[in-house]
Amino acid sequence: MANTRHKVNIIGHKNPDTDSICSALAYTYLKNQLGDNATYEARRAGQVNRETEFVLKHFDVEAPRLCTDVSPQVKDIDIRRQPGIDAEMSVRAAWTMMRDVEIDTLCAVGPDRELQGLISIKDIANANMDLFDTEVLSKAGTSYRNVLSTLEGQMLVGDPDARITRGRIFIGTSPEIMDGAVHPGDLVLVTNRYEVQMCAIDCGAGAIVVCCGSAVPRTILARAQEKGCMVITTPFDSYAAARLISTAAPVRHFMRTRDLMLFSVNTPVEDARKVMASVRHRYFPVLDENGKYCGVISRRNMLNVHRKQVIMVDHNERGQAVDGLEQAEILEVIDHHRLGSLETTEPVYFRNVPVGCTATIVYTIFGEKNIPIPKAIAGLLLSAILSDTLMFRSPTSTMLDKAAAEALAVIAEEDIPTYAEQMFEAGADLAGRTADDVFFSDFKVFSRGDAKFGVGQSIYMTAKSIAAAEALVKPFLTEALAQAGVPMVFFMCTNMKDQTTDLLFCGQDAGEIVSEAFHTGVQDGMAVLPGVVSRKKQLIPPLMAAIQARQG
Numbered sequence: 001m002a003n004t005r006h007k008v009n010i011i012g013h014k015n016p017d018t019d020s021i022c023s024a025l026a027y028t029y030l031k032n033q034l035g036d037n038a039t040y041e042a043r044r045a046g047q048v049n050r051e052t053e054f055v056l057k058h059f060d061v062e063a064p065r066l067c068t069d070v071s072p073q074v075k076d077i078d079i080r081r082q083p084g085i086d087a088e089m090s091v092r093a094a095w096t097m098m099r100d101v102e103i104d105t106l107c108a109v110g111p112d113r114e115l116q117g118l119i120s121i122k123d124i125a126n127a128n129m130d131l132f133d134t135e136v137l138s139k140a141g142t143s144y145r146n147v148l149s150t151l152e153g154q155m156l157v158g159d160p161d162a163r164i165t166r167g168r169i170f171i172g173t174s175p176e177i178m179d180g181a182v183h184p185g186d187l188v189l190v191t192n193r194y195e196v197q198m199c200a201i202d203c204g205a206g207a208i209v210v211c212c213g214s215a216v217p218r219t220i221l222a223r224a225q226e227k228g229c230m231v232i233t234t235p236f237d238s239y240a241a242a243r244l245i246s247t248a249a250p251v252r253h254f255m256r257t258r259d260l261m262l263f264s265v266n267t268p269v270e271d272a273r274k275v276m277a278s279v280r281h282r283y284f285p286v287l288d289e290n291g292k293y294c295g296v297i298s299r300r301n302m303l304n305v306h307r308k309q310v311i312m313v314d315h316n317e318r319g320q321a322v323d324g325l326e327q328a329e330i331l332e333v334i335d336h337h338r339l340g341s342l343e344t345t346e347p348v349y350f351r352n353v354p355v356g357c358t359a360t361i362v363y364t365i366f367g368e369k370n371i372p373i374p375k376a377i378a379g380l381l382l383s384a385i386l387s388d389t390l391m392f393r394s395p396t397s398t399m400l401d402k403a404a405a406e407a408l409a410v411i412a413e414e415d416i417p418t419y420a421e422q423m424f425e426a427g428a429d430l431a432g433r434t435a436d437d438v439f440f441s442d443f444k445v446f447s448r449g450d451a452k453f454g455v456g457q458s459i460y461m462t463a464k465s466i467a468a469a470e471a472l473v474k475p476f477l478t479e480a481l482a483q484a485g486v487p488m489v490f491f492m493c494t495n496m497k498d499q500t501t502d503l504l505f506c507g508q509d510a511g512e513i514v515s516e517a518f519h520t521g522v523q524d525g526m527a528v529l530p531g532v533v534s535r536k537k538q539l540i541p542p543l544m545a546a547i548q549a550r551q552g
Contacts, residue, residue, distance in 0.1 A: 017388070018383055021044055022381060059383075069322065076305055086108065105282060115260070142250060144162050155230065162230070166184075170188045428469075457535050470493055473491055486507075488509075517543050
């Protein structure tokens with residue numbers, strides 16, 4: 001039997017930038033082309049910013065699906081794929097199925113697999129113990145087919161598809177007892193005695209059940225036909241037939257349909273555990289992504305949780321990673337940043353290269369694996385490199401980045417200066433944007449020891465765009481500080497052409513730390529930093545050094 005292909009998520013950091021999205025998409029294409037026993041899917045850990053939107057639209061590529069948490073979900077455990085049952089199934093048939101497949105709960109579903117209710121072995125036991133409900137078959141509108149199946153019987157007179165709509169279950173023993181006791185519509189269990197059978201019919205019985213497989217005389221059949229009375233024969237004796245007959249009722253009459261304890265395949269395992277611990281049910285229905293029944297789970301299933309498998313691109317710090325990472329299995333890390341606070345339970349493939357962009361590393365791997373790069377993928381990789389290196393102006397940019405970009409530009413059929421200007425202008429467009437959107441569109445949290453702070457950055461082509469961005473973001477900094485949950489936040493308004501950054505900041509002692517880190521004055525919550533354009537190489541190290549010097 002062929003091995004089941006498992007899914008691996010390739011995902012970048014929170015508040016993804018163009019490199020994070022494009023490298024995830026390109027590396028996903030590469031891994032799927034290599035054809036191992038897995039299906040790779042690119043995901044994103046946040047909203048796509050305007051620059052990346054432009055890139056994806058330009059090369060006609062769909063954005064990855066959003067993934068904010070890689071904690072295990074119900075879909076990551078072994079769901080018992082127990083088929084749903086028809087709500088018309090008899091109680092006896094349901095009990096037999098439970099016994100044969102060793103399960104104590106069955107789920108009733110409609111034609112489109114919509115969950116209608118569930119019945120447990122406890123529900124069946126309660127139904128069987130209600131010995132005085134002699135009208136159960138009529139109350140439930142039981143099909144005669146259920147009666148025939150339950151009693152392993154044969155219908156001699158009547159329509160098997162008819163339903164019992166009135167009357168009680170009655171055991172006919174003698175004409176003297178039956179006279180006045182059998183009412184119209186009753187279902188009467190009789191023996192082979194001719195006079196008992198005839199008496200039941202003449203009393204207006206809706207059906208008679210002849211036990212012990214006894215032959216039924218033609219005169220009885222003719223009289224039953226005349227009076228509209230069903231005639232059924234069963235091989236069971238009167239005692240067994242009387243015990244069994246009520247179990248012909250359909251499960252819909254007994255099943256629970258309201259306030260059902262159920263889960264979606266997307267329900268976090270931890271949430272499911274809490275619910276299971278609060279009730280005494282054993283099995284719980286599971287609905288798929290479309291809200292359709294797909295199986296059941298029990299507490300025992302929780303013992304074997306399959307952790308989500310993840311490949312991290314463009315980050316290796318826990319604080320920048322998607323939530324739930326500690327409960328996932330990290331397979332690879334492809335990155336160009338400093339080593340952060342990430343820990344793994346097992347060895348992983350870790351590729352960290354001091355270049356200006358993760359996409360440069362991905363491009364190199366394409367060459368190593370001899371995988372041709374399609375035009376759209378080349379365009380994505382090119383865009384990531386131009387974005388992260390500020391079109392080779394960033395001090396993080398290397399000759400490897402430039403060589404990769406030039407080669408990719410040929411495949412993507414793009415002129416680097418023209419395309420880069422279009423891309424940066426799209427990212428700088430502030431029309432309709434909020435301060436929250438601008439500040440957090442490319443925001444990362446950095447930590448080392450007790451030092452922790454967040455930095456956002458936007459790249460602009462003109463002083464007019466920078467002034468507009470500063471006017472939007474500056475009043476928002478206090479709120480951004482609260483949302484980020486860190487002691488200090490910084491925002492880089494970088495002028496790509498002038499190679500200058502206006503650094504906005506908020507937080508305790510943030511102004512003094514900026515002044516000490518860059519030996520410059522600060523005014524009105526801002527410092528001008530000529531020549532500083534790289535967050536990773538030019539901003540973070542001095543800030544970290546200044547903060548740690550104060551702490552220590």
